[in-house]
Amino acid sequence: MHEVSIALGMVDELTRIASENNATKITLVKLKIGKLSGIVVDSLIFAFDAIKLEHPIMTSAEIIINEIPLIYECNDCNTKFETEDIYFPECTGCKSYNLTIVSGEEQHIENVEVEV
Amino acid sequence: MCDTCGCDHDHEIKDSKTIDVNQSLLKSNDEAAASNRKHFNEKGIYVVNLISSPGSGKTTLLEKTIEALKDSISIGVLEGDIETELDAERIRAKGVPAVQLTTGGACHLESALIHKGFHKLEHQLDGKKLDILFIENVGNLVCPSFFDLGEHIRVVLISVPEGHDKPIKYPKAIKTSQVMLITKTDLVEHFDFDIEKTKKDALALNPSIKILVTSAKTGEGLDKWFELLNDALTGK
Structure with missing residues (x-):
């Protein structure tokens, strides 16, 4: 249930961003969420849709999620590969476990569409 | 008259724009x-x-x-729980200042609450300096791993009765911690718990995690835990 806390923090940030940009309304929020972020997207949207009703500037805001695939790079043979294995992935080139995450841990607000 | 369609009132025409943000969803907590x-x-x-x-x-x-170290160092505790003062009372009974942080339902502590709790603790300290502050998070292996509280180290406990599959079931707790304590090892003969597998899985998830095998009942491994804390205090 950390998604509720994350949604509360996001609403605070959106309020700040709207105010800094003299926005009258937030219409769209684009998020980047990696497969390894540990954020349950449906829970986050559910929480945001409930909290936004208390904030007139974003009551009609929608969320679009850009889901980022889990990509590793092998430290032994430099192969880059995408995988669904979130625990103990092995390199598709040389079977090594010595890997670095390239993407998949993202939990970012990418951009916000507003009316000014 | 309206320039758009010739009607006799002004349409409210609003410009829309896209603002690039590119910042963490956890920015307010991280700050x-x-x-x-x-x-x-x-x-x-x-x-x-x-x-x-x-x-x-x-x-x-x-x-x-606290029993082992309170004569040599000054200790304070922030106790996180959903409800009750029970844990803070247990700590105060040992003679060190403790503030209970009740989250009222939230399953983890956040930085803003730590800030408030620390100031409350300072009142109890009455000017005395602390060497070490322990934050006992709300019991939960999922959500606390998302929230940096401003700590220097995060220590994750995995107890024998929970089962040795915990590291692979809760990888983020292992990945974001610097130390892992396997606890209640006095019970190992009664449970199907493979200490070596637990260590191996944790190290596969986080190669730099330091692992201690402990029992508060028999005292096994606690000397290494105290040594780790003393080293951290002298090395800072």
Whole structure:
């Protein structure tokens, strides 16, 4: 249930961003969420849709999620590969476990569409 | 007259624009955590965030740690729970100041609450300097791993009765911790718990995690835990 806390923090940030940009309304929020972020997207949207009703500037805001695939790079043979294995992935080139995450841990607000 | 369609009132025409943000969803907590850490550093306080499932032995570990170290170092505790003062009372009974942080339902602590709790603790200290502050997080292996509190180390406890599959089931707790304590090892003969597998899985997830095998009941491994804390205090 950390998604509720994350949604509360996001609403605070959106309020700040709207105010800094003299926005009258937030219409769209684009998020980047990696497969390894540990954020349950449906829970986050559910929480945001409930909290936004208390904030007139974003009551009609929608969320679009850009889901980022889990990509590793092998430290032994430099192969880059995408995988669904979130625990103990092995390199598709040389079977090594010595890997670095390239993407998949993202939990970012990418951009916000507003009316000014 | 309206320029758009010739009607006799002004349409409200609004411009829309896209604002690039590219910042973490956890920015507000992370900023508060950085501010906490700066404050702790200025005061020379080493801060340990204990996370685990409910019932893994966090409070018992703290009781044993206080018994062993309270004569040589000054200890304070922030106790996170959903409800009740029970844990803070257990800590105060050992003679060290403790503030209970009740989250009222939230399953983890956040930096803003730590900030408030620390100031409350300072009132109890009455000017006395702290060497070490333990934060006992709400019992939960999922959510606390998302929230930096401004600690210097995060310590995750995995107890024998929970089963040795915990590291692979809760990888983020392992990945974001610097130390893992396997606790309640006095019970190992009664459970199907493979200590070596637990260590191997944790190291595969986080190659730099330091692992200690402990029992608060028999005292096994606690000397290494105290040594780790003393080293951190002298090395800071």
